[in-house]
Amino acid sequence: MTTGLTPTEHITLNMGPQHPSTHGVLRLELELEGEVIVACRPIIGYLHRGIEKMAEARTYPQVLPYTDRLDYLSSSSNNMAYVQAVEKLLGLEVPERAKYLRVISLELNRIASHLVFLATFANDLGATTVFLYGMRERELIMDLFSMWAGARLTQSWIRIGGVGADIPDGFVDQALAFCRLMPKRLDEYDRILTGNRIFRARTEGVGILPPELGVNYGASGPTLRGSGVEFDVRRAEPYEVYGDLDFEVVTRPTCDCMGRYLVRMQEMRQSVRILEQCLKRLPEGEVRAKVPRVIRPPEGEAYGRVESPRGEFACYVVSDGSPRPARVRFRAPSFYHLSVLPRMLQGWKVGDAVAILGSIDIVLGEVDR
Amino acid sequence: MNASLYNTIGQWWYVHGLPPWIFEAAWMVAMAALVTVFVLLSVLVLVWLERKISADLQSRVGPNRVGGRFGPLQTAADALKLLLKEDIFPAGADRVVFWLAPFVVFVPSLMVFMVLPFGERLAVNDLNLGVLFVVAVSAFPVIGLIMAGWGSNNKYAVLGAMRAAAQSLSYEVPLVLAMVCVVVFAGSLRVGDIVAAQREGGWFILRFPLQLAFLLYFITAMAEVNRVPFDLPEAESELVAGYHVEYSGMRFAFFFLAEFAHLFFVSAFCATLFLGAWQGPWLPPAVWFLLKSYAIVILIMWIRWTVPRLRIDQVMGFSWKLLVPLGLAAVVLTGIVKVW
Amino acid sequence: MIGSLWNVIWNSVFSGSFWYPLAFVCLSLGVLIPAVLVALSRNMVHAALWLLPCLVSVAGLYLMLGAELLAGIQILVYCGGIVVLILFAVMLTHGLGDPDVRVHNQQLLWGVVAAMAVAGVVLRLLSQEIWQSGPPVAVSEVTGRLADALLGPYVLAFEVVSVILLAALIGSIVIARGDAAPEPGADDSDAEAGE
């Protein structure tokens, strides 16, 4: 942008850690030339609570509630990744009903999380009304969560060996009613936002993430699928009952903010589809396998992989044969997405920064751990 | 009523041989005070209206406690709170500039009301250059915004101020072009004459090329009052609050007042230029005037709470690449139609 | 005694002969003092802001001469346009961290010489002219006459000037644009680092 006549001075702008659009306590050090971003340095760690360290001093079941606090918008994915790793170590087989219930939980959480994405993304672009629309439908999911877990965000309902408790009466009907409502509401979002000229002008072609760059930086989930890479852990390594379910892995070839947005919007429809299948097929039976009172997995390591709403959320557990894990490591998708962010921001404007940051849908809880 | 009161007192004054200009001056001061009070009260109503409209669009309830079921006194309570808050000067601020900025924004936004006819002969002073006066005085607030942004010693504020300056410069051109169309059609810069011209031939929005001017005026007016989709100078998600990020309490209230006063003014002026001002059947003129003004206000609010925000280069491109050529075309078209 | 003095004041207060010079003096000071401050301010933004009262006072002088149109245009163009542009340019090019710049005084000598020369010329011209004082002749409808003149006898000149200004506007845009700005995100280093 320097035409050589008058070199404009670069200013360094600290976006965050307190800023309406950094989605938590992220700090972006932006170097600006006028409004154009020349360089960006993400600075993280403001929410570091040392969960991985704390896990080393807790027994296996005690670690579970900590995982809720990672990606606080989709606690069941975190629970699932950890539980999956521990069950792999134990070689535990989970009852069929529990598997279905877990998938229901995961998909409901995916919709809830994508709704928050929709809400905050729209809000970042100035469409405040859509923010409240997203929150309105999310509230219905929160009601369902409180029905089975008594909590809205930190559920810890997926437990080692199954789920915490069976679903209460009336849950299935209420969930099915939600499944009938949701597609209509999605159409409503499309009408108010997706087709809007201003929204398209702000998102189409903005914040390009080339597929090779995305893969090379370990991006995953809708962020990577928005660049046309068909990678979804639910398909690549089906866990629970995903292998038996009929759903599409949504991809978009455009690599831009719009692509990532559309992938999430379509994924909500797919999640509704999965939910309907699970709710209708839900078998009777136990919801929890026999688990020893003190969990003492044999020496070894396991890697639990889950497709969280943000991407590949994984948990790497190393056991030394004691009741406490030797190492619990959480692989957070947002961590990797943030590390490509500087590449995606270069050359765009401050206004685009919030759009691009919003489009990769990070949660600082899992970035900082 | 206004006219007769003016005549009665005026006659009394002349009969007693007092210099007429004192009466004129006193009359103007009194009317200005009246208009100021009216504007301040309108702002309270407008803020409440905005909250209720946004709440309704967002399937919320909005204010519903203070002063009854619909929260009519909520804004008054908030204003009172702002008055009582501590007045904070940020460290490293340019104190004089920081202190002065709210007034530079606020005073012109009241001054423009002086030429606005609230009814027949119900303008404080129907200057013969009324439209020019409006345009000239509306050019001031942006300097106040720049002062606020720069004086705050905050980078977000400076970015907001720069955006405000760029945006206001770009949108003033099509705004003036739109007004030129009206002026050419009415053949006068006096607001009263423009209203009179609409009495004879119908509202200006119904006359052929002026629909284009109306559209231009409406869009640029939204940009001038920094409303979504043109609210970049204070884009909350990008610049936190833009130029007024460091302001609190009373000083913040001044910006807020100015913003809503300006919003009301551009709507009222829109009604005056294009919708026949206070003219209408059955109802008293002042009621017609308010009805039309509020219709435009509500339209602007509706748009604000529906669409996302543009990016700064898109905003500038929109003005220079589309609105300015359109404005030029509108002026030429108006000239052709007028000469015909 | 006191009564008669009071009468004198009273009469002059109510005639234009008192207010008119007073307003003139006030406005002149309003032009001169800020103008000096513009030149002496160490802070670029302050200097630009001092232009504001200066230009507004000039508009006030125009008003006193009955040139309302000119006053309006003065405020619109100078306060709303030029000052904003200057402020914009100052903020864009100048470091935000250090608002105080040194006023460069290296050319003090030449400045004084030039100022003296101008002052001499002005004073000489002033002394040659016989100045009438007193309230202005009431000029009615300046605007109308101006409009008639511009769109009557001088319409061709008016149109030519408009076209030239438009051409200048477009030309400056073309010059300012320079080479096509590089597309964001199309940086080469991105592509090679991707693989």
Place this chain on the structure above:
Amino acid sequence: MIEELRSRFGEALLSAEQVGRELRVSVAAAALPEVAAFAKEHGFHYPADITAWDAGDELRVVYRLVDLASGEHLVITVPAPRSGARLPSLVPIFGGADWPEREIYDLFGVRFDGHPDLRRILLTDDWEGHPLLK
């Protein structure tokens, strides 16, 4: 794959076993970049996870590379001393190694040679020690 690795790297390949879809290999630090580059040539483009753990007597730095087409995992474990460890950085090969390596440096104290910007990432710059060491 195991055979190929063995013939190519010989002594540097400390151990190798196939567990389900995971190919777990252990390599010496010096050979790491070559093994990683070799893996990338063979389709393991996606750096799923890079982490470390304190095994008591030594640190194990674990690189998990995934072949997105086949779904195979390649888990490369590199042993390192508990203090003063230095490993070659994989950032030139996998951009996704950038932040995880900073994190390992931050939490375990392993220095990565050739890393473009090796600073603490989660903890503050004035933090003393490396908290995930036992």
